[in-house]
Amino acid sequence: MHHDRTSALGGTYADPAGATARIRxxxxxxxxxxxxxxxxxxxxxQGNKRVGRIAIRIWLSVLAVVAVLGLLALMDRQLIFGLATNAALLTLGRWLLIGLALGWVVLIVDAWRLGRPRELHGAHLAISTAFHGALVVGTAAILFFAAHTVSVMNGFTDAVFASTTVSEPHDGRYNVLLMGTDSGKDRSGMRPDSINVASIDAETGKAVLIGLPRNLENVPFPKGSVMRQQFPNGFDCDGCYLNAVNTWANDHADLFDSKEPGIDATMDAIEEITGLKLNYYALVNMKGFSKLIDAVGGVRINVRERTAIGGIGSPIRGYIEAGERKLSGDHALWYARSRVENDDWSRMGRQKCVMNAMVRQLNPQKVIMNMQDIADSSSAMLHTNIPRQDLNVFMDLALKTKSQPISSVSLVPPVIYTGNPDFDKVRRLVSDAVQTSEGDSEIQKSRFATAKLPVVETGDEASKKDPRKANRSADLNESC
Known part of the structure; x- marks a missing residue:
């Protein structure tokens, strides 16, 4: 079959049918x-002009909203985070995304119809149909995924950040009590293994991690509190360490006018110990924390010392070797909690390094792409009284903190003797650390910078590898 024809003048011209097919x-x-x-x-x-005008107006409105939000994000990031965590707006946004997905799919299918598929033949029809089908699947998948992510975020914030009490910063800082705990049949009550206070500058995001030993003795309580009435000379009963305050208060809940006597009593004790007024608390279940790390693909850690896996009520089943490593949730959890073949002070330092690594390595892209897994793990991991209304504040502070050096101070020997603590000295150390974080160079040259830390071995190289260096550091990035 010939597609070229000869004209009366002897020339050739293209087949009109073939040209028409290519145009179609x-x-x-x-x-x-x-x-x-x-x-x-x-x-x-090509089709229904009224439908086209309505669709274009809707699309231009969407683009205008996105442009306005982008401009607002440059001017006021906190406002954008507030909109992104508002329950009513999230619900509305979810349904709008579903509506956009369905409407766009209908328009793509109609565009295929307008392309007159019956007039296309062979490969042209197959390619056109496949192209339109890919557009349908792609646009629907993206928008339905976005709608699902919005729904997950809305449910997660509703479940975890259910408190409605907003706390203003104290002396320009937000002070949040962070407690890590393991639940198990062999434990009497809930005793936090990890106790830290994150003190964050409300403007700059500069943060100080204050580590408190779980075995701190003779813990004081504020005047007028139930615990002060029961223990006027400090928490001095047999086996009564700081991490036992929660259990004691919960066991004597009838003495308290509180829904969470253990946490409230612990917060009272921490305030009296540190001299800081706490805004909120976050109670982290360590197994949930492990799942969170897996949800974001692991965490990269500079492992400072060979650390045992297991050995707490069970045989040692392996080791995390020293060096740069990407740890799974299970290994990161053991690196943060193991005290076999080392001690509590080493463990406190390693915990700070894990927290510092999470702050540095988590980013909005990871959060969005793993929202379902993060929500599932966080719901099992986190119990907090941070209200939904303050989420925008802490989301903004998290991004600021990410770009700032995080400093730390831990109330550990030889600076503080946990068996008989000098609480006046404790409060000075905390105050000095906060002032140092805010840029007081004179303080930095004094007690905070010159206090000595114990090391695992002798020698400069061993000292550099000692995870306890993180217990007292002006920049955890350097110490970890």
Whole structure:
């Protein structure tokens, strides 16, 4: 079959049928591309102009909203985070995304119809249909995923950040009590293994991690509190360490006018110990923390010392070797909690390094792409009284903190003797650490910078590898 014909003058010209087929094919693909870039434009040019005008107006409105939000994000990031965590707006946004997905799919299918598929033949029809089908699947998948992510975030914030009491910063800082605990049948009550206070500058995001030993004795309580009435000379009963305050208060809940006597009593004790007024608390279940790390693909840690896996009520089943490593949730958990073949002070330092690594390595992209897994793990991991209304504040502070050096101070020997603590000295150390974080160079040159730390071995190289260096550091990035 010949597609070229000879004219009366002896020349040739293209087959009109073939040229028409190519034009129809290009038109079909062009209509699809127009619908992808400007939904409704295909209908405006080739089909129902009224539908096209409505679709274009909706699309332009969406683009205008996105542009305004982008401009607001540059001017006031906290406002954007507030909108992104508002329950009513999240619900509305979810349904709008579903509506956009369905509407866009309908327009793409209609663009395929407008491309006159019956007039296409062979490969042209197959390519056009496949192209339109890919657009349908792609746009629907993206928008439905976005709607699902919004729904997950809304449910997660509702479940975890259920408190409605907002606390203003004290002396320009937010002070949050962070407690890590393991639940198990062999434990009497809930005793936090990890106790830290994150003190964060409300403007700059500069943060200080204050580590408190779980075995701190003779813990004081504020005047007028139930615990002060029961223990006027400090928490001095047999086996009564700081991490036992929660258990004691919960066991004597009838003495308290509180829904959470253990946590409230612990917060009272921490305030009296540190001299800081606490805004909120976050209770972290360590197994949930392990799942969170797995949800974001692990965490990269500079392992300072060979650390045992297991050995707490069970045989040692392996080791995390020293060096740069990407740890799974289980290994990161053991690195943070193991005290076999080392001690509590080493463990406190390693915990700070894990927290510092999470702050540095988590980013919005990881959070969004793993929202479902993060929500599942966090719901099992986190119990807090931070209200939903303050989430925008802490999201903004988290990004600021990420770009700042995080300093630390821990109330550990030889600076503080846990068996008979000098609480006046403790409060000075905390105050000095906060002032240092805020840039007081004179303080930095004094007690905070010159206090000595114990080391595992002798020698400069061993000292550099000692994880306890993180217990007292002006920059955890350098110490970890």
């Amino acid at each position: 094919f290009r038109r079909a693909l062009t209509l699809a591309a127009m619908t992808l870039v400007m939904p409704g434009s295909a209908q405006l040019v």
